[in-house]
Amino acid sequence: MSDDRTRINSIEEMRFRLLIDAVIDYAIYMIDPDGIITSWNAGAKRFKGYEEAEILGQHFSRFYTEEDRKAGLPQRALDTAIREGRFEGEGWRVRKDGTHFWSHVIIDPILDPSGRLLGFAKITRDLTDRKMAEETLKQSEQQFRLLVQSVTDYAIYMLAPDGRVTNWNLGAQRIKGYRPEEIIGQHFSLFYTPEDREAGEPQRALDIAIREGRFENKAWRVRKDGTRFLAHVVVDPIRGDTGTLLGFAKITRDITEATQAQQVLEKTREALFQAQKMQAIGQLSGGIAHDFNNLLTVILGNLEIVRKRAVDDPRITRLLDNATQGALRGVSLTQRMLAFARRQELKTESVEIPTLIQGITGLLRSSLGPAVIIETRFSPELEPAMADVNQLELAVLNLATNARDAMPDGGKLVISAQTEEIHDQPQLSLAPGRYVCLSVTDTGEGMDDATLGSAMDPFFTTKGVGKGTGLGLSMVHGFTEQLGGRFILKSQKDVGTTAELWLPVALANSTTEPATEETAMSRVPRLCVLVVDDDSLVLTSTSLLLEDLGHRVISAASGAQALGLFDCEHDFDLVITDMVMPKMSGEQLAQAIRVIRPHLPIILATGYAERLEGFAARLPRLSKPFTQLNLVEVIALAMK
Template sequence: MAAAPCSKWSAKRAAVHAGGHDRHMEERILRTTPVECTAELPGTDTMEHRFELLVQSVVDYAIYMLDPRGHIASWNSGAQHIKGYTAEEVLGRHFSLFYTEDDRARGMPDRVLAIAAKEGRYNGEAWRVRRDGSRFRAMVAIDAIRNADGQLLGYAKVTRDVTARWEAQVRLEQSERRFRLFAEGAVDYALCMLDHDGFVQDWNEGAERMTGYAAREIVGKPVGFLFSGDDRSAGVDISLLRQASDKGRHEDEHGYLRKDGSHSLAKMTMRALRDKEGVLHGFAFLLRDISGQRATEAALESTREQLQQAQKLDALGQLTGGVAHDFNNILQAITGHLDVASLHLERGDAAKAIPQIDSVSRSVDRATHLVRRLLAFARRQPLMPMRIDLGQLVASMTELLGRTVGPRVSIRWNLAPEPLWVLCDAHQLETALVNLVINGRDAMPNGGTVYISTGIVVGGEGKPAHACLVVEDEGIGMPKEMAAKAFDPFFTTKPLGQGTGLGLSMVHGFVEQSHGTVALHSMPGEGTRVTLSFPICDPPESGDAGSTH
């Protein structure tokens, strides 16, 4: 007798198709029964019963039979679990009740049966409706069941709920879409993905804009393509990948090569992409062109130096005005001593001429010292931090500052006896002190006293001690609103033409560069106090000529 396909065996085969990637399910079915059976096979009833038990035990798959017109002829526990209907509620009803209204309106139930009848099988994925009206994503397999003569007996239908997998896939696609939009929208950054060997896999619009290379020109090429031949020979690209792989992330500033052959500077960030098991899947490579930023910083630094020098020359004018009278007195003294010495020499009394010549020599030394201080103050030079004794430097300026403030203003000194070693530029500190003293003098048009002191401020709550320089005057002071703007560039309280408004701004910039702080306290009628604080450093080693003033 010819072999005839068995309906329950075909239902089992449809279950295998619907759960094709569920290997465990497939093996359970294949171990239980063969794909086809014959009417004369011994023990057929027993084998069919075994398969019926298997189908009813499966709760992750809806496995049921349809007659040729699509009416439900059988119902397993998995179908009840997934769709929410009991067998009594669905047996004899058309299977289209599980379809959405839109799918029914488009004739999908009849269409899928027609495909299964024509081709022997239908596989698809779509939305289905449960008894409570909720929807789920279903993977569907329908097998046509025919007898030995080819007559259609019905259909074996298997449905699997894949909503969780579908939602995860949608989330993944949405995440990838958002990342793609983000990457394409970041036109000021070059974003590219590399595989684990450093070959470019993705290339955003920002990368094309920065480098001039379109994605089709660089995808599939090694990242070293962006570096010059010398850099590749030096292993710059390999070093970036290796350090990112070892540390997880590596940042560096380096030159890169554009398509037109020009070079530019970029901040480069390389991040290794690993899964939870630590397996390396590639690298994310981010470049930001900073050549314009560096050019701007250089221009700002040049401008800052020019403003600093302008302020220094303004202060120098104040100093030279203050010492002009002293120079005139020195010159008169030198002239007088030389006249007296000449008279003694003309009389042949050389012994009496020697004291006069010694006085001339001392006057010349005094003038030389003043000139040296002025030249050192006016000299244009870069910022050169060194270890200096704050008290010793301030004390060395007593004579110069005393002449600067004039006869109506006195200076009172209160310098700490112990060395106060700080790390800063000596000439900048001198400029700052001169500016503060001149400001104090100008704030007291009727005369008064400028107080200059040094000391140590002990830090609290674990903060280190600081050395401080305080300059205080008895001037007119200023209100709180004005004091808040005192460090702004070009802000001045002096009449037009009597100040640049850069003095306190330069002081503030210099102290911050030296990792210190500036504090200003002022009240109308109570004067102004400015405090410069610097971190205390270790004293210089013996014989270190560059660390003393």
């Protein structure tokens, strides 16, 4: 019986040893009361690298780092196991090859039935991977904390579920002005404007973040010093693993400067678009006016000849007069279009603004009526402006008429002027220099933004069908631009409108350009005239008018054809050429003729005011549409 029990115990002991040896995830071994290793399993061999024959009989302290051995940690672990019945801890251990691994260690004392210490059971687990992961996470959290704390362009902070501030970064301090000790524990609604707090905006932001998973908005916020800034705000809820709301992450960015810069950029883009639009419409208007002037030249020229040759019949005379008046209305329309396109003929001179306004005061009062009070305000230091008197008077009358229509129940019209020095003001689009700012201000209905944006467009009008051409303001715009100035229109609905004409200050020696008209009945000898125009209708009409005056006319449809006629030994006394022609312009033709016949008089006929330089700028010019009287006058000037 005793032998059987011994055999059973031996089998159980062998099974237990096989079990221990089979464990490879734990180092399980025995040490005697002095710390000498007395057993070694497969797990210990895998973790620590020692074969059983190498390590049995060695002291277990060899697994500790040198620093821990010097600090007495091996013995302290055994003492703790004896004193408390168990030792458990974590720390760095050393493998056979000298590499370190992080281990979790349990040491249990082994006692016999009498309580005598037989040794210790030691279990070690390699937790290096977990330790590395923890260290990486810790380092990541530290780096993230440092990153958040170092950000100065964003206010990044946390809120408790009830909205109290729980932390505060440098960006929050810079943007909002509070130090951490001043704001942590305070409710975040402190940053909202009073009106937003009264409207419940702070709680609404948190409710949306909880309900939708995110809140984002742009709104005004308040700094510690009471100043306001435009903020872009994002609020995200923070939840635990179970979905419990832990608080909120709040990110705020000061976008005041960026928004203002964007607004300036938008205004600049709008101004550029407006300038490009006006330039494009101006080019279109100028081209239309040029072609229309050619047609009017033909119509008026032929009407004039027909009238001279028609029988003395009142009915026919009335028809001719009516047709002529209609054509002259077309002339007025094209002149306004050319004014907008900055291609009208201007006779610039030094203009005293107070004198000019005083000269048309009577006309203004009769046009505006008794319900409108006219007031003038002129600076004592006001300098004369460089302008065309007739065009400037017409511009003021146009503006005054618009003001009257905006004040159906009466009001006040203020005409003022002062000298301004422009240095660098891109918003005015004016070259540096001195300008006279002539303002016409009314107390009328004013314009909304949409109407104001289109007010200077040609043919745009708010006066209804048949009550205006829509060219008044566009004409003023083109007139001031052609002078090198600027027309600025300011208006506010139900407040009134101010129109500003910025005109260059006249030079000290500015004088009126000499008049080109001669006496209508000047006697001019019979001439041989070369007429050049690519428009056959204009060419025929001009030739007929000249022939009716008794001149001999030779015509050419192009510059090249005209030059060819000089080889045919024609003895021309005068050349009248259109300015705008394909391939060879009138200016180029005039230059070529000057080479052949240096002293031959040349007249440039034009549908609008081209910019000319050199000798061409000094040549007589015949503006289309022209009458026979205009031809007599310009021929007399050219033949002097």
